[in-house]
Amino acid sequence: MGDPNDSLPEEIPGVREALENNDIAAAAARIQQYLERENNIPLNIAITGETGSGKSTFVNALRGLSNGDKGAAPTGVTETTVEVTPYPHPNYPNVKLWDLPGIGTTKFPAKKYLKLVGFEKFDFFIIISDTRFRENDVKLAQEIQKMKKKYYFVRSKIDNDINAEKKRDFNEEDTLTKIRDNCVHRLRESGFESPQVFLVSSFELHLYDFSLLHQTLERELPAHKRHALLRAMPNISLEIIDKKKKTFKCQLYWLATQSALGAAVPVPGLSIAVDAAVLVDAVTDYVFAFGLDIPSLKRLSARTDVSYTALCAVIISPLAAVEITTELLLKALTQVGHIATLIAAEEVSRFIPFIGIPIAMGFSFTTTYNILNLILDKLADDAQKLFEMTLNLKIKDE
Incomplete structure (x- = not known):
């Protein structure tokens, strides 16, 4: 036994x-x-990015929910997040994912963004983009860095990119490498020495870089926060189970x-x-x-x-x-x-x-x-x- x-x-x-x-x-x-x-250790995860980047879908996926499920964050082609909105995990309410409004909007200008969203309560930030990381994403990461907190770049909707490439002869690994290298190159041009970008599909968390993202979070979180993250994590691999x-x-x-x-x-x-x-x-x-x-x-x-x-x-x-x-x-x-x-x-x-x-x-x-x-x-x-x-x-x- x-x-x-x-x-x-x-x-x-x-x-x-x-x-x-x-x-x-x-x-x-x-x-x-x-x-x-x-x-019951609290874990507060901030999800931010520009309008349409897939923030809400990512929030839902991390909570084991599909878009449209009861309690799911609303999604749409226009900005659906107009306030800082907490979404507790359905089984572990001590774990909250916060869907943040897009940076640079009229109500949440870039210069005042961190103060307006309540920066202090978050354990780390995930900055999401479905194309390339833009000026506002870079400014936000730089401000978070100054505040000595962790942030992670997530390139979302990778499944869309792969499906688009399937219309012609392609190598999936080469396509993923090209997307990742392009994101990293642009971030380096903005002053980040060795940025790490995670390629993710919110509809297929078992694919691409989500497991690597989880491993990174687990490694960099304080010891007392790791258990909270792991318990709430969807079963997207045998390793996590x-x-x-x-x-x-x-x-x-x-x-x-x-x-x-x-x-x-x-x-x-x-x-x-x-x-x-x-x-x-x-x-x-x-x-x-x-x-x-x-x-x-x-x-x-x-x-x-x-x-x-x-x-x-x-x-x-x-x-x-x-x-x-x-x-x-x-x-x-x-x-x-x-x-x-x-x-x-x-x-x-x-x-x-x-x-x-x-x-x-x-x-x-x-x-x-x-x-x-x-x-x-x-x-x-x-x-x-x-x-x-x-x-x-x-x-x-x-």
């Missing part, structure tokens, strides 16, 4: 001291505060410790109640992160023209495409023989004089760790199967 020592996270301040003082409640509270903080699984595994130790501390209190049934709360919260998080909740699957169905029933048929875990409840979890776990045995052993051991509570704590830790590890592996496997299924269908269509 996995060794807890394989993914030990960094130590949580105050937990060791609380345990040394035999203050179980304080230790449990510290762990709970840590997990809540980790899972695997990274999500590894990130969640780093929390297993503390979730299992939280369960063990619940077993330390000699109240019949308390440990099971604590375990149930820990399990429901964690598994719900896994389901959302892997896009296996019902709304995400329905959006995937609409986006890929694969029926919702066909998508669900690929899924093996009984905890996907359902609402996670204590009753559902217990029903699923009783079907796994060794897990049921561990749960029973924990309850029995509590009544052993003197050594019963420490033994129960050990059983509780092992049980919770193994349960979550098993569920996490199965949900990640389902996410991978869905990705491969929909990707193969796209390749066949092409």
Whole structure:
């Protein structure tokens, strides 16, 4: 089932001291505060660019939405963003993508742009263009640079360029290189020494440079922001799905410790109640992160023209495409023989004089760790199967 020592996270301040003082409640509270903080770290991403550059479509794509979905940013050939507009991620409201008005408009002149949009609240900026980066884009990047914040150039609508070139003999890689080199050359002429330009299609995030953009963001974001970005990221590659699984595994130790501390209190049934709360919260998080909740699957169905029933048929875990409840979890776990045995052993051991509570704590830790590890592996496997299924269908269509 996995060794807890394989993914030990960094130590949580105050937990060791609380345990040394035999203050179980304080230790449990510290762990709970840590997990809540980790899972609710705010991430504010600013998306800006000139009118018609594809800002809103990019905002929607990053949130796993299609244009026209409920809650999607409005799109159109004219400027649809007239105010600084936040769009929370549908599953993780702590992650917000801000659709900013185009720079250089009457209401948002270039010289006052950063002040008017509220520069300070953003973690980084993505500057989008569907042709070449113009004077206003360059001025904005220069101002952001002065403020010591990160910005990234994204050349959008690459799928349109590729489709236009397909009308005649062409080499896709040569075309992409030409577009990238042209953007880089113009930015260098504007004073940027080694600008990096990411070629992206908002309708096909698995293609071109989006994975490279994600890797760059992950590398350059502060450590405490990376988890927020990763959880909210659409499943556009097997690598991202695997990274999500590894990130969640780093929390297993503390979730299992939280369960063990619940077993330390000699109240019949308390440990099971604590375990149930820990399990429901964690598994719900896994389901959302892997896009296996019902709304995400329905959006995937609409986006890929694969029926919702066909998508669900690929899924093996009984905890996907359902609402996670204590009753559902217990029903699923009783079907796994060794897990049921561990749960029973924990309850029995509590009544052993003197050594019963420490033994129960050990059983509780092992049980919770193994349960979550098993569920996490199965949900990640389902996410991978869905990705491969929909990707193969796209390749066949092409």
